[in-house]
Amino acid sequence: MKGFLRLAYKLLVNDKAKFTALLVGQTFAVFLMMFVTSMFIGVLNHASSTVINIGASMWVMDPAVQTITNSIGMPDYVLDAVRSMQGVKYAVPLYSGGALVKLPDGTYQSVTVVGLDDTTLFGRPQLTEGKIEDIYAENGFIVVNDSEFSKLESPHLGSEFELNDHRGVVVGIAAVTTSGLYGIPTLYTTYERAVQYIPNPRYTLSNVLVEPKTPQDIARIKGQVAALGYLALTKQEFIERTADFYVFQTGGGTNILIMTVISFIVGLSITGQTFYTFILENLERFGALKAIGTRNRDLVRMILFQAGFTSFIGYGLGVGLCTLLICLAKLRLASYAAMVSYASLLLAFGMVLIITAVSSYVGVRRVLRIEPFEIFRG
Amino acid sequence: MANPAIKATGLNKWFGEGEAKTIALRDITLEAQFGEMVYIVGPSGSGKTTLLSVLSGILKPNAGNVWVEGIDIWSLDADQLADFRLHKIGFVFQDYHLFPRLNTAENAAIPLILRKQDWDESIREAAKYLEIVGLKGRAELPPVKLSGGEQQRVAIARAMISQPDILIMDEPTASLDGDTGQAILKFVHDNVLKENRCIVVVTHDSRIYEYASRILTMEDGRITGTKERVA
Numbered sequence: 001m002k003g004f005l006r007l008a009y010k011l012l013v014n015d016k017a018k019f020t021a022l023l024v025g026q027t028f029a030v031f032l033m034m035f036v037t038s039m040f041i042g043v044l045n046h047a048s049s050t051v052i053n054i055g056a057s058m059w060v061m062d063p064a065v066q067t068i069t070n071s072i073g074m075p076d077y078v079l080d081a082v083r084s085m086q087g088v089k090y091a092v093p094l095y096s097g098g099a100l101v102k103l104p105d106g107t108y109q110s111v112t113v114v115g116l117d118d119t120t121l122f123g124r125p126q127l128t129e130g131k132i133e134d135i136y137a138e139n140g141f142i143v144v145n146d147s148e149f150s151k152l153e154s155p156h157l158g159s160e161f162e163l164n165d166h167r168g169v170v171v172g173i174a175a176v177t178t179s180g181l182y183g184i185p186t187l188y189t190t191y192e193r194a195v196q197y198i199p200n201p202r203y204t205l206s207n208v209l210v211e212p213k214t215p216q217d218i219a220r221i222k223g224q225v226a227a228l229g230y231l232a233l234t235k236q237e238f239i240e241r242t243a244d245f246y247v248f249q250t251g252g253g254t255n256i257l258i259m260t261v262i263s264f265i266v267g268l269s270i271t272g273q274t275f276y277t278f279i280l281e282n283l284e285r286f287g288a289l290k291a292i293g294t295r296n297r298d299l300v301r302m303i304l305f306q307a308g309f310t311s312f313i314g315y316g317l318g319v320g321l322c323t324l325l326i327c328l329a330k331l332r333l334a335s336y337a338a339m340v341s342y343a344s345l346l347l348a349f350g351m352v353l354i355i356t357a358v359s360s361y362v363g364v365r366r367v368l369r370i371e372p373f374e375i376f377r378g
Numbered sequence: 379m380a381n382p383a384i385k386a387t388g389l390n391k392w393f394g395e396g397e398a399k400t401i402a403l404r405d406i407t408l409e410a411q412f413g414e415m416v417y418i419v420g421p422s423g424s425g426k427t428t429l430l431s432v433l434s435g436i437l438k439p440n441a442g443n444v445w446v447e448g449i450d451i452w453s454l455d456a457d458q459l460a461d462f463r464l465h466k467i468g469f470v471f472q473d474y475h476l477f478p479r480l481n482t483a484e485n486a487a488i489p490l491i492l493r494k495q496d497w498d499e500s501i502r503e504a505a506k507y508l509e510i511v512g513l514k515g516r517a518e519l520p521p522v523k524l525s526g527g528e529q530q531r532v533a534i535a536r537a538m539i540s541q542p543d544i545l546i547m548d549e550p551t552a553s554l555d556g557d558t559g560q561a562i563l564k565f566v567h568d569n570v571l572k573e574n575r576c577i578v579v580v581t582h583d584s585r586i587y588e589y590a591s592r593i594l595t596m597e598d599g600r601i602t603g604t605k606e607r608v609a
Binding site: 014015294 | 436463467473477479489491494496497500
């Protein structure tokens with residue numbers, strides 16, 4: 001480290017009270033922002049849980065559909081039409097809908113029912129108990145063992161329930177990558193059983209799951225589906241469409257934006273003010289350095305180094321604290337809806353850069369304006 | 379003939395404009411030679427500190443020139459002037475202006491550090507100078523643990539460490555008791571003043587006049603008297 005930067009470092013860290021206050025401010029701001037955005041990204045991820053868990057490459061749906069949870073039924077011919085399109089390797093139906101389950105104790109519980117293609121069971125979950133072929137057994141259902149599992153009275157193989165006056169039997173317990181957003185359990189069964197058990201409108205086909213022959217066929221399939229009056233999206237596009245819905249049409253995005261701005265203001269206020277106080281307290285010394293013969297650009301470097309050093313340590317601590325807290329929360333609650341993403345990291349980093357720039361600017365302005373002559377005058 | 383250490387001609391300096399205009403220096407001309415310890419004395423507001431600032435390249439005069447070792451310092455740009463101060467001039471400030479968060483050696487080493495000299499080497503050099511000013515074994519202490527006289531010695535070590543040709547001392551005894559002030563100036567006179575060094579001291583303290591080679595008296599921005607070799 002260059003001598004004058006080491007000097008800047010010592011001036012900063014040896015003032016333990018100020019340095020701690022600066023770190024706390026930065027850490028808190030980064031933590032707050034990371035946590036809020038991580039939670040939101042986690043929520044968005046959970047909102048697309050069915051899309052992620054089923055894992056199909058392409059999804060065909062009614063153009064009015066915004067998320068997987070508000071599916072609009074399509075006529076059965078759509079499935080046949082898609083199967084006959086050029087570039088389609090295979091296509092299967094999917095049912096996704098809500099229902100009420102009557103539990104043995106007489107209480108009712110909302111559930112999400114996913115109906116898989118009877119022939120292929122495409123999109124089936126990973127079973128931890130039971131055998132997948134038992135889904136074809138009479139009244140067979142697979143229960144997802146996520147954080148909502150206990151709401152079905154923690155069923156085991158053979159447990160029974162009622163679904164719209166139909167008997168249901170648990171034939172398998174499954175684990176999924178991502179659990180749902182709405183805090184309700186998920187049941188898997190066959191497509192035919194789902195549309196048979198659950199009261200439905202005229203059209204029952206929620207989605208057609210498509211596997212293109214090659215990635216180049218995606219555009220062609222989209223065009224053909226659009227010509228049919230429906231919408232085909234890749235898995236990623238469907239996830240983004242779901243995210244856009246929650247960001248722009250539910251107020252969630254606005255709330256996150258407000259929280260992010262608040263955390264930014266808090267961070268900027270604490271850090272900026274503390275750093276400014278630090279500069280003010282050392283103003284005479286900076287003036288003395290100037291009198292002794294420090295060039296202005298070296299003073300600027302010193303201040304930038306001090307602000308940058310504090311900010312990046314604060315950034316690391318904030319990210320670490322947020323990650324630690326999320327990890328601890330996930331130890332207690334496996335489906336805890338928060339995830340640290342590159343987007344959060346970049347956003348927080350950008351915020352830290354702005355805080356550093358503003359804090360430095362204020363300090364630099366003050367230091368550059370001081371006249372060494374004032375040091376002589378005391 | 380060799381250049382004088384400091385030569386100033388026709389120095390004028392004022393602050394403010396119009397009715398608020400205050401004239402601090404009026405047509406000052408002076409010379410200081412190497413090996414001299416020149417005192418500038420006078421009542422408060424007479425322009426002593428302003429003159430010191432102008433001579434040391436800190437405050438630009440409105441008119442006049444200052445040559446240090448033959449260099450017209452006010453023709454230099456800001457960076458050149460900063461380099462000039464760093465390499466040619468040592469400062470001892472009235473309030474010492476030591477960094478409380480640095481230890482004594484680090485404080486004394488600042489000019490070398492600013493010259494981009496290696497940190498450890500600078501600290502070793504500073505320890506030597508602290509020994510010279512009588513602060514052996516105090517290198518690791520923070521300035522707050524030192525007495526006023528000791529802090530002034532650290533400031534002197536800091537000013538001396540870069541072996542400047544010109545040493546500028548602003549009210550060096552103002553914060554010290556009489557005996558300590560005397561001891562400090564005696565030390566400077568006996569150990570710091572050399573044939574190739576010029577020391578300019580601004581002071582109110584008549585008890586230290588005995589160490590001056592020459593005393594310039596200022597009043598209302600003018601040099602009103604010169605007293606040669608008092609001691």
